Structure formats: structure tokens, C-alpha cells
Amino acid sequence: DSGVTQTPKHLITATGQRVTLRCSPRSGDLSVYWYQQSLDQGLQFLIQYYNGEERAKGNILERFSAQQFPDLHSELNLSSLELGDSALYFCASSVLAADSSEQFFGPGTRLTVL
């Protein structure tokens, strides 16, 4: 158990809908990362927050947005969902924002868009 929690575990929704994925980092970790894992794209870094501020941006679509709240939990919002958004979404956390920081991964949220 990494100490990172993600809810929900599974999510099934329809095209065009909007969903919110939630992540609670390990106690004491200030940095939160979001990743998408799909069969065709592999593991892709989406976005990172550090202590409430956006720190780094990867291949995140404009339909997706994220934020980190004062209690350090983070939410990833996915809107206007398409079939291709079906994937496993991981959250990770680390103590620092440095590129050498070890990240601790949550168990993931499996999103299925029908």
C-alpha cells in the first residue's frame, strides 16, 4: 500500500459526459501527479501540482483540467468524454517537486466510456 488513495476505483459513463477523479496524496507529500495509461498510448504524464500550484504540464487535453486543494488532495476533471478517453488514470505523489523525487502511485481509477 503506497499511501496514495484514489476514488472511485471504477467509473463507467457515456460519451459527452463529465467526470471527476479524486486523489489523496500520502501524508506529508506536497506534489501530486496525474497519468493516463491506455493500451494504445501507454503511460502518459498529464499534469503535476505542487502545494496547490500547477508545476508541470504534459500531454493533457484541453477537455481535461485538474486542481489541488488546500488540504493537498487533487481532482482531475474530464469533460466531453470520448470513447478514446477510456483508460486507467493514476495519481502519484511525492514530497518534493524536484525531478529526482520518488513518486508513490495510487491504485488507479479505471474509466470506461461507452
Next chain:
Amino acid sequence: AQSVTQLDSHVSVSEGTPVLLRCNYSSSYSPSLFWYVQHPNKGLQLLLKYTSAATLVKGINGFEAEFKKSETSFHLTKPSAHMSDAAEYFCVVSLYSSASKIIFGSGTRLSIRP
């Protein structure tokens, strides 16, 4: 631009024999390099990381990796495979520059034959 290439999508070895998972990277700057492991239906776990200290890095579960700048490689090895090593392995490049990026390789699936 940064990139990471895992040279084998699937490696199969017999239990008790050595493991070699190959990773080459490309980076304009000195990156941090990681190997993560993902067991089926689980999140990712850090095996080891290189952050410009010793070029031979020791990780968990008997894994090692050697950073070779001249070859731009960071191959993962283990002297003797165990059945529990069967998993997906990801090589990761991380660099916080003006274009902050975390890039995962496409993954290598390691199978262990009894």
C-alpha cells in the same frame, strides 16, 4: 527534446537466470532516470533511480541499473530471476527544465519460465 526507448516489449527468462531489460534515453540536459515496476492490476512501484550520483544504482528486490552516458543507456539487470519478478517494467526520464517533462517508456513485459 527528451525521449526514452525500451528496446524490448517482451522478455522471457527462466527462473534463476539473469534478467536484462534495456532502456535508451535522449535528453539535452542531465536527466533523472527511474525504473518502475507494475504488477498486474496494481499501481507502479519505484525499483531504483539515478540522479547524477553513482552510475551503478542498486534498487529493491535485487535489481540494479547502470547509467552509461556515452551509450545513453540505463539498462536494468538482476542476477537471478524469481517468479515474483513477472511484471511490466517502465523506464522513465524526468527533467524539470523550461519544458518540464516526465516521459515513460513503452514498457517491457517480463515473463519468468519455471
